[in-house]
Amino acid sequence: MSNLPAIKNLDGLIVGSDGLARPAWATEGMLQSYYDTEWGMPVRGEREMFERVSLEVFQSGLSWATILRKRDAFRDAFHDFDPDIVAKFTDADVERLKANTGIVRNVAKISATISNAIATVRLRDAGGLADFIWSFKPAATPTPEKFSDIPTSSKESTELSAALRARGFKFVGPTNMFALMEAVGIVDTHLVGSHRRGSSGVWVVESRNSVS
Template structure:
């Protein structure tokens, strides 16, 4: 059966959490700097895990990370890392937790230089890239642009932002519209672009 036979991208399947995420969030263009940063952090935590794991723990992540306020997280140190390593509601991975703190500091520096959202959207001249893939097999795990963005972000002090994570993040935040053309959301999210 074609993955879009039900009018959705095949990756979301029928799990209610995935369907709700696909139908309301995934691919919606995000222009808010802090929200873009939160989604980058969650995509970094997802590395090596299924997205459903992160999706189901998202509220626990938000509670543990003070609503993903980078200005708060940037002040954290080892005591906070230890506290988070003891929180069963989140993914307890020292490297990812420490990267989140460092990424908050990198976000602050980027905000001071013109904004994190401007840094991201400037790669696309402020407009989402609208792909026209018909099957999941056509969707790449990374692109030359996600590789360049990953390098630039690492140079700016970000971690857990390899090219595959960056591409998944661009899709999730609607910077790239990778809803399949047979998916009812492909046209809907295209109309949400500024």
């Protein structure tokens, strides 16, 4: 199947030379690897969830490819996103991060990540960040046939945004939180027909004839 040509359909699926169907954004390089191995898979640990929230904060207004390219630098700069360490960052750490060309040097986002680490530590009294976010899992997931069918927010992401803000989190708007919910498996927005649809095990795989 290595000789199959890619079938281009920017709003739908692209069948690559490996015979696997993916959305247009996930057909090359690191984005394809991320799509095939990580995006949409369940995240249950506190540190892992804090990292995902933090990366969504930094991604706001930027492409996800930009964040992925800088991910290792982010992990190094934020001590592998250990919330206990980040919660204790000082003004000197902020200055250090502002000078770090490997990451996104946005002071508001850096400060928000520190605030979110503090809020993550406090949230342990309510069961922890991961369980808190998963508690907003909807009763059903979208079944998009094409990219334009995928919503950018939902009732649940709006509620999650409000709940996190009430707990002291920042840069956690409904759109960011829907993207987070997609990334960590809370909703499955893989296009119906994608080879990754249902791969998280959280949702039942639908056929192309399923009605959403």
